[in-house]
Amino acid sequence: MKLSALLDGYDHHVLHGDPGVPVTAGVTFDAGQVTSGSLYVAVPGHEEGGPGGISRALERGAVAVLAEGDALPGEAAAGRVCVVRVADARAAASLVASRYYGDPGRAMNVVAITGTNGKTSVSYMIESALRLAAGAKVGVIGTSGSRIGIEPIPMPRSVLSTPESPDLQYLLGHMRDRGTSSVVLEATSMGLLQQRLDHVPVSVGVFTNLTQDHLDDHGTMEHYKHAKLRLFAGLCERAVVNADDPVGAEIQALMPGAVTTYGIDAPEADYRASDLVVDAGGTRFTLHHDGRKYPAAIPIPGRFSVSNALATLAACHLLGHELPALVEALDRMPPTPGRLERFTTAQGVCVIVDYAHSPDSLEKVLATVRGFATGSVITVFGCGGDRDITKRALMGEIAGRFSDLCVLTSDNPRNEDPETILDQIVPGLTSTGTPFERVADRRSAIAHALSAAQEGDIVLVAGKGSEPYQIVGDRLIAFDDMTVVRELDAL
Helix, strand or coil: CEHHHHCCCCCCEEEECCCCCECCCCEECEHHHCCCCCEEEECCCCCCECHHHHHHHHHCCCCEEEECCCCCCHHHHCCCCEEEECCCHHHHHHHHHHHHCCCHHHHCEEEEEECCCCHHHHHHHHHHHHHHHHCCCEEEEECCEEEECCEECCCCCCCCCCCCHHHHHHHHHHHHHCCCCEEEEECCHHHHHCCCCCCCCEEEEEECCCCCCCHHHHCCHHHHHHHHHHHHCCCEEEEEEECCCCHHHHHHHHCCCCEEEEECCCCCCCEEEEEEEEECCEEEEEEEECCEEEEEEECCCCHHHHHHHHHHHHHHHHCCCCHHHHHHHHCCCCCCCCCCEEEECCCCCEEEEECCCCHHHHHHHHHHHHHHCCCCEEEEECCCCCCCCCHHHHHHHHHHHHCCEEEECCCCCECCCHHHHHHHHHHHHHCCCCCEEECCCHHHHHHHHHHHCCCCCEEEEECCCCCCEEEECCEEEECCHHHHHHHHHHC
């Protein structure tokens, strides 16, 4: 497709070169992923590219460059390829990538989920519900990667739950071309703020909750909230929102007449749950909708899991699927990897791996575990490096309040000293009087917790869920919590 067609109607200025040049190898921000025929977008500050990556992109065969401003390397300034100036490279890339792949989102029902907690769980639930209730072929894009059903879509390893717009549009095109009828994706606050979902026609936007997290990116909770609200300010046709969270009312004001609500405490919610019964095997509840009651169950324990189930039912019902079949599918869905994922050791210790890495999510998971625990609760956790330091002592206090023993360890330390991170967790933990150990090496910490546990105890390994790596410095080091638990149990 010609560059001129990709930019048709969009405000741009051709600095030099022929805008009629054909783009044949996709759109990318990553200079290292450029191949002959690529369009390279020089996004300022992008780690794998930016303006400093233009020379490398040209060496690898880029046929055109989109850039902000006039400062260009010599080769680009010399006019060897077409160079186009735009006011906002990210905004331009979102449109151009959508056009390059044929606006793929319009061929499918797209459900986008935003909120602090629950995005991955709801995405798995929606995929399972549509597949089990309607036999639908569903694509999933999120924290655990991208897939159609159980088939993963190979992509360069990334830590982004919401891919950059060129990658997102590629994935949508791939899913469309393989007959996918619906796509469910995680819409992170940074993904929304950086316009990665612009030009993705979202049929249903789902809001789960808003609690403290990502203040390192947004500075304040107000800024964090407004990043989430971008999904409901013109990016989605209809919304499903949590009426138990005060932000739900703000979304209703943004989209009058287009919001469906769900909740446990909100008596006027369109989809409501009551009579919750929680045990280690799951949760039973009564679903209320449109004057009718439905007995329901999910194989995941916890009040927050019921909230996720309500969001799932509401979104799938809005897409036109029958509610009784969806309710029945809930009880048959497989567990979500890394979300209250359970394993029993040879010594009779129940190990639970969960992604909880914010104060709210850790408290909800531990409260649930404490509710059905018959023995001691041992919690292995840490906090991510280069992230909001204000939540570290708070998470220490929460872990101490619900646990009988805590083992502090590394999460994803990134560019921070793991011991410094643990130092900042300790004050909150010591305020509870709960005994704890510091074992910075995560594998050793899990081994220590397992050795301290007795039959009937529960070991919660929190913070990373199904992530297959640890981020240490700029490296992704292979590490999976549940795999490590099974390996240690087999020794």
